[in-house]
Amino acid sequence: MMIENLLLSITMAIAAGLIGCFVVMRRMALAADALSHVALPGIGVALALHMHPIFGATAMLFFGALLVWTVEGKVGVATEALIGVLFSTALAVGSLMMNSREELVAALFGGTGVLAWPEILFGLVAATLVVVFVTTQRGSLVVMLVSPDLARTAGVNVRRLSLFYLQIFALTIALGLRYLGVLLMGALIIIPAVTAKRLAKNLTGMLLTAALAAVAATIAGTWLASYLHRETGPVIVTVAACIFLLSFLRR
Amino acid sequence: MDHVLEVNHLSVRFGEVEVLSDLSFDVAKGSSLAVIGPNGAGKTVLFQSLIGSLPFEGAIRWAPDVRIGYVPQKLDLDRDVPITGMDFLRARSPLMRGAKGEIADALDLVGLSTQLSQKTIGMLSGGQFQRLLLAFALLGDPSVLLLDEPTAGIDEPGQRQMNELIHRLQEVRKLTVLFISHELTVVNRYAANVLCLGRRRVCFGTPRKILTRDLLDEIYGTPVGYHVHDD
Numbered sequence: 087m088m089i090e091n092l093l094l095s096i097t098m099a100i101a102a103g104l105i106g107c108f109v110v111m112r113r114m115a116l117a118a119d120a121l122s123h124v125a126l127p128g129i130g131v132a133l134a135l136h137m138h139p140i141f142g143a144t145a146m147l148f149f150g151a152l153l154v155w156t157v158e159g160k161v162g163v164a165t166e167a168l169i170g171v172l173f174s175t176a177l178a179v180g181s182l183m184m185n186s187r188e189e190l191v192a193a194l195f196g197g198t199g200v201l202a203w204p205e206i207l208f209g210l211v212a213a214t215l216v217v218v219f220v221t222t223q224r225g226s227l228v229v230m231l232v233s234p235d236l237a238r239t240a241g242v243n244v245r246r247l248s249l250f251y252l253q254i255f256a257l258t259i260a261l262g263l264r265y266l267g268v269l270l271m272g273a274l275i276i277i278p279a280v281t282a283k284r285l286a287k288n289l290t291g292m293l294l295t296a297a298l299a300a301v302a303a304t305i306a307g308t309w310l311a312s313y314l315h316r317e318t319g320p321v322i323v324t325v326a327a328c329i330f331l332l333s334f335l336r337r
Numbered sequence: 338m339d340h341v342l343e344v345n346h347l348s349v350r351f352g353e354v355e356v357l358s359d360l361s362f363d364v365a366k367g368s369s370l371a372v373i374g375p376n377g378a379g380k381t382v383l384f385q386s387l388i389g390s391l392p393f394e395g396a397i398r399w400a401p402d403v404r405i406g407y408v409p410q411k412l413d414l415d416r417d418v419p420i421t422g423m424d425f426l427r428a429r430s431p432l433m434r435g436a437k438g439e440i441a442d443a444l445d446l447v448g449l450s451t452q453l454s455q456k457t458i459g460m461l462s463g464g465q466f467q468r469l470l471l472a473f474a475l476l477g478d479p480s481v482l483l484l485d486e487p488t489a490g491i492d493e494p495g496q497r498q499m500n501e502l503i504h505r506l507q508e509v510r511k512l513t514v515l516f517i518s519h520e521l522t523v524v525n526r527y528a529a530n531v532l533c534l535g536r537r538r539v540c541f542g543t544p545r546k547i548l549t550r551d552l553l554d555e556i557y558g559t560p561v562g563y564h565v566h567d568d
Binding site for chain 1: 385388389390405406407409412414415417418419420421423424425427428429430455457458470473474477483
C-alpha cells in the first residue's frame with residue numbers, strides 16, 4: 087500500500103503545481119481557494135449515502151466550477167461577493183453534515199484513511215487528465231491569459247476553454263482532498279506556483295519549478311508529519327511555504 | 338468592388354447604455370479604414386464586436402476566407418509573469434497553419450531581435466510590446482489587420498517606424514487594414530476612408546471629406562485645430 091500512496095501523492099502534487107501556474111497568472115488565487123470549500127457538503131452527502139467521499143466531493147466541485155464559469159460570462163455580476171457568500175456557506179453547511187469531530191478534521195485538513203482501489207484508480211486517471219490538459223492546452227491558455235479577444239482571433243473557443251480549465255482545476259482540488267483537505271488543498275495549488283513565478287524565466291521553467299516544488303513539499307511534508315506525529319496536510323503546506331521563503335534567497 | 342467587410346445597422350448595448358447605434362459601413366479589399374472619435378465613443382467596442390467578442394444587433398459580414406490579425410489596446414497584464422515573447426508567439430503556433438519559420442519571419446518584420454524575444458513580456462518597453470503584438474497578429478498569414486491604437490505609448494520616431502511598417506506590410510501582403518487612431522496626420526496619410534464615431538453623430542467618407550475643421554470640432558465636441566491642407 088505504501089507504493090500506491092507515494093505514487094498517488096506525487097501525481098497529485100504534479101497536477102497541483104501545473105494547474106496552479108495558470109491559476110496564479112490569471113490572478114484567481116483567492117476565488118480558487120474558496121472554490122475548494124464546496125467539496126465539504128459533497129463529502130457529507132457521500133458519507134450519508136455510504137459512498138466513497140471522493141465522488142461526492144468531485145461532483146460538488148464540478149458544480150462549483152460550473153457556477154464560477156456561468157457567473158464569469160455575465161457582465162455586471164459581483165463575482166467576488168457571490169463566491170464569498172456561496173462558498174463560505176457551503177463550508178458551514180458541509181461542516182454540519184459531518185458525523186464526528188474526527189470526520190470533520192479529516193475532511194477539513196486531510197486525513198490518512200485506508201486507501202481503497204477506486205480512489206487509486208480515480209486519482210491516477212484524474213492526475214493524468216490534468217497533466218495532459220495543461221501540456222496540450224498551454225498555448226491557448228497563455229493567449230487567453232494575455233487577452234481573451236486575442237485568443238478569439240487566434241481561433242480559440244474562449245468560453246469552452248474556460249469551462250474545461252475550471253473543471254480541470256476542480257478535479258485537481260478533488261485529487262488533493264485526501265492529503266490536504268478542503269481548507270488546505272488550495273494552498274498546495276497556489277504556493278508552489280507563486281514560488282515558481284518568482285524563480286522562472288519562461289513558461290516551461292515556471293511549470294517545471296511549480297511541479298517540482300509541489301512534489302518536494304508533499305514528499306517532505308508527509309515524511310515529516312509521520313516523524314512529528316502531526317496531521318499531514320498542515321505539514322505539507324508549511325513545507326511549501328518554507329520553500330517559498332527560500333526562493334527569496336535567490337537574487 | 339470586392340468587400341472584405343460589410344456592417345449593417347450595427348448596435349451594441351451595455352445594459353441601458355447604447356454604445357453603438359445603427360452603424361453601417363463597408364471596407365473594400367486591400368483598403369485601409371481609420372476609425373476616429375473621442376474617448377468613450379465606442380471605437381474599441383466596435384472592434385470587439387467585429388471579432389465576435391461582444392453580442393450585438395444588426396449584421397456583420399466578413400468575406401468567407403478572411404483571416405484576422407488583431408492588435409488589442411493596452412492590456413491589463415501582470416508585469417511579472419514569466420512568459421517570454423517567444424512563449425507568447427509559440428503559443429499561437431499549434432493554433433495556426435503555415436511554416437515553422439513563421440515566428441522568425443514575423444520577429445524580423447517588426448524589427449524585434451531573437452534576444453529581445455527571450456525577455457519576459459513585462460520587461461519589454463511599451464514600443465517593444467506593441468511590436469510583439471503586431472508580430473503575433475502577423476502569424477497565421479492574416480488577410481485583415483485590426484489595429485487598436487497600434488502606436489499608443491511609443492515615442493515619436495518609433496511611431497513613424499511602426500506606421501511605415503504597417504503601410505509597407507499592407508502593400509506587400511495586400512492586406513486590408515482597419516485601425517483606430519488619434520493621430521489625424523497619420524489618418525490623413527494612410528487611410529482610404531475614415532469612420533468617425535462622434536458623441537452625437539457618425540460619419541463615413543474619405544479623409545478629405547471627414548477631416549475638416551467644422552466636422553472634427555463637432556465630433557470631438559471641442560476645437561481640434563486640425564484640417565487637411567489643400568496642397
